[in-house]
Amino acid sequence: MVTQHSVIGVIGSGAMGSGIAQVAARANHKVIVYDSNEEALKRSESQLKATLLKLVEKQKITVSEQNSIVTNIQFSKSLASFSECELIIEAIVENLEVKQKLFGELENICSSTCLLASNTSSLSITSIAAVCKFPARVLGIHFFNPATLMPLVEIIPGIATDPAHAPACKTLIDSWGKVTVVAKDTPGFIVNRVARPFYSEALRIYEEGIADIATIDWAMKEIGGFKMGPFELMDMIGHDVNYVVTETVWKQFYYDPKFKPALSQKRLLEAGFLGKKSGQGFYSYAEGAKLPEATKDPHLGNTIFTRILVMLINEAADSLYLGVASAADIDLAMTKGVNYPKGLLQWADDFGISHVIRELTALNDFYAEDRYRISPLLKQKFINNAHFTR
Ligand SMILES: NC(=O)c1ccc[n+]([C@@H]2O[C@H](COP(=O)([O-])OP(=O)(O)OC[C@H]3O[C@@H](n4cnc5c(N)ncnc54)[C@H](O)[C@@H]3O)[C@@H](O)[C@H]2O)c1
Secondary structure, three states, rough: OOOOOOOOOOOOOHHHHHHHHHHHHHHOOOOEEEEOOHHHHHHHHHHHHHHHHHHHHHHOOOOHHHHHHHHHHHHHHHHHHHHHOOEEEHHHHHHHHHHHHHHHHHHHOOOOOOEEOOOOOOOOHHHHHOOOOOOOHHHEEEEEEOOOOEEEEEEEEEOOOOOHHHHHHHHHOOOOOOOEEOOOOOOOOHHHHOOOHHHHHHHHHOOOOOOOOOOHHHHHHHHOOOOOOOHHHHHHHHHHHHHHHHHHHHHHHHOOOHHHHOOHHHHHHHHHHHHOOOOOOOOOOOOOOOOOOOOOOOHHHHHHEEEHHHHOOOOOOOOHHOOOOOHHHHHHHHHHHHHOOOHHHHHHHHHHEEEEHHHHHHHHHHOOOHOOOOHHHHHHHHOOOOOOOO
């Protein structure tokens, strides 16, 4: 039974594992962190100390909080100490076979009541659990990057998960100050599925030559109110990560054209133009590089924004239609997981469902591609003159 006094295990001390350990330790749990790479473990420990020092300097935490976080985390070179954990969160490399092997090993070490969670972004929880003797104890607990700052956590029960475990983990992680939503075990869960059109429709508009990247980014920020434009955001996430998530979701949906990746992004990845981290992505990050100018034409901007928005709303509606999550959780996930200015179902109601249908029908008629098919739930709402949120 997981409680606020449980010992938490974190496996993988990279970007995500280190952040998750810090969050759990700050909530006063004893946390044990393991990584198969000793260098990564050492790095995580020294980075944690440096991060906490900065937080004290900025007066975000007190010295006593800093000390208690450091004391709460034990960096371990072996998995043996994980026998005292009541919840283990795995944040290792995104590879099904490697994760399955680890989960199989963990069952021989941990107690019979310990829950095993994966932080996977795109793999099926059910398939990770399939190798376990007790798949009922396995679930997804998906934090967002950086885990210390992003409020959202998706909780994902697999097919075989005991129905009591998701609510118990939700209560626990809420107590860590996070915002939790429950998602069905489907590709991309909520955020990594519903957000796909933000990137893919922007890429499509760019590839068709309707607008350049600077203009598309400007339209989404200026007219849409998004904090970052799609190209800036893809460059920040890194094309190695963003492209791979798109491709994984597309493949897992049996190559549904709605999720088809874009060649222009694949080429960047092939060239090693990974975005900000490599100094070149859609934009150049070289010193003194001149940023391209946006064409600030309100009509063009509105066309771009409306096309991307209705595609996002369509995916949010379809996720609701297919039972991926509740309407409230879908809207919460997009505002707390990727900082959208408004939940997409709320946006559909405010924008007008008839308006959304009209825009999607125009895209569908013009392109005659399955990519632009309209969610049956949107059609139902339109026919019944109904709303999503009121
Ligand atoms: N980075 C993100 O934006 C993000 C966001 C949400 C979820 N995730 C998911 O979190 C997980 C970790 O991602 P990350 O970005 O922290 O990766 P990372 O590469 O920063 O860290 C992974 C760590 O796991 C260790 N590792 C690999 N195999 C191991 C094993 N068998 N046993 C123990 N340790 C092992 C590596 O040494 C490495 O230190 C992945 O499943 C990823 O999909 C990542």
